[in-house]
Amino acid sequence: MVLTHSLPESIPDVIRAVSFAQEFSDRPVYSIKKDAVPLAGSLFTAYHRLHILESLNLAKLGRNQFEIKTDVVSQPLSVLKKLLPSLIALKNAKRFGKYYAESDVVFARKNIPGQVLTTLDYAAWDVTKYQTPSNFYVYVNDLDAASRFLKEESGFSEGDNGRVVLLPLVGDFTNRIERVYLDCVANGGRSSLDAISIELQYGDKLTTRAYFPIEYVKKVQEESNRSRYEIP
Numbered sequence: 001m002v003l004t005h006s007l008p009e010s011i012p013d014v015i016r017a018v019s020f021a022q023e024f025s026d027r028p029v030y031s032i033k034k035d036a037v038p039l040a041g042s043l044f045t046a047y048h049r050l051h052i053l054e055s056l057n058l059a060k061l062g063r064n065q066f067e068i069k070t071d072v073v074s075q076p077l078s079v080l081k082k083l084l085p086s087l088i089a090l091k092n093a094k095r096f097g098k099y100y101a102e103s104d105v106v107f108a109r110k111n112i113p114g115q116v117l118t119t120l121d122y123a124a125w126d127v128t129k130y131q132t133p134s135n136f137y138v139y140v141n142d143l144d145a146a147s148r149f150l151k152e153e154s155g156f157s158e159g160d161n162g163r164v165v166l167l168p169l170v171g172d173f174t175n176r177i178e179r180v181y182l183d184c185v186a187n188g189g190r191s192s193l194d195a196i197s198i199e200l201q202y203g204d205k206l207t208t209r210a211y212f213p214i215e216y217v218k219k220v221q222e223e224s225n226r227s228r229y230e231i232p
Contacts, residue, residue: 011081016079017052019061021073029065031064036066056084057091057186071188079185082208085171086179086186092170094143095135096150097162102142104156107138108164113143113149117173120187121166123180124194128201130224131194137165139185175203185210196220 004122019232023039024030032046040046050066053059053073060067075083105122119125121133129195140146146166147224156164173179177198196212203209 013052014056014084015077017049018048018073018077021053021068024068025070025074027176028105029067030098032064032066038212043220055091055180056087060086060221064217069188070193074187075185077230079208079210083182083225084185084188089139089167089170090183090186091135092143092168094147094158095162096156096158096164098156100163101162102163105177107151107154108136110137111149111154111176112140112146112164112166114146115139116141116169117176117179118166119180119183120191120194124191127177127180128194128197130220131190132195134190135163135165136163137167139167139169141169143168175207177202181210182208192216193220199226200224220231 003192005211018042024035030036030051033043035044036046038051050061053068054061057072058069060069072083073080096104096108098107099201109118109122117123117134119139120137121135122129125131125133129140143166147158148156150164150166151158156162171179174187181195181198181202184191184198192212193216195210196217199209200217200220
């Protein structure tokens with residue numbers, strides 16, 4: 001299944017914004033005037049590029065400062081192009097909670113209508129058994145209908161702390177294991193380790209390979225090997 005979704009900007013503008021973001025990698029927070037403007041050439045261009053990055057969940061803008069999702073923007077441009085559907089979906093995700101416990105996930109897995117693909121934490125756990133899952137991410141064929149089901153029929157609240165996350169259908173779902181892999185790369189953070197685990201175990205099913213620091217790869221290899229020999 002392949003679904004299209006318009007990008008927030010043209011592809012050339014996205015590429016320029018990503019290339020701009022790749023210049024920031026030595027600290028977590030930067031000044032717009034002191035760091036972004038000298039590189040962009042003007043305040044207008046700096047904000048334009050930062051807004052594109054923010055629309056793709058690659059940057060976070062604050063008052064006179066910004067953060068860059070360095071573990072994602074450090075990927076080669078060829079990989080970043082493949083990540084665009086995942087980035088757009090994650091940016092437009094809706095998060096819900098009721099009891100803010102595992103029971104929310106159990107209910108969601110059984111009852112949310114129109115589920116297409118579970119991804120990220122629980123999908124990675126299902127295929128690798130590497131990291132204990134935390135949040136339940138699922139693509140649904142009608143985001144509004146699934147949201148209404150949770151809020152109006154099931155007593156869930158929408159907010160930042162819920163463990164159930166609905167994602168709109170964006171991009172290609174033909175290769176399901178690769179879509180989970182690309183979502184993990186796009187999400188960054190702990191999901192990067194899930195992506196590495198998927199690549200190590202299912203590399204023959206992937207047509208795209210992301211870049212990861214060698215220390216991350218060694219960590220996943222060592223922990224995976226150790227878990228195989230632990231006595232249950």
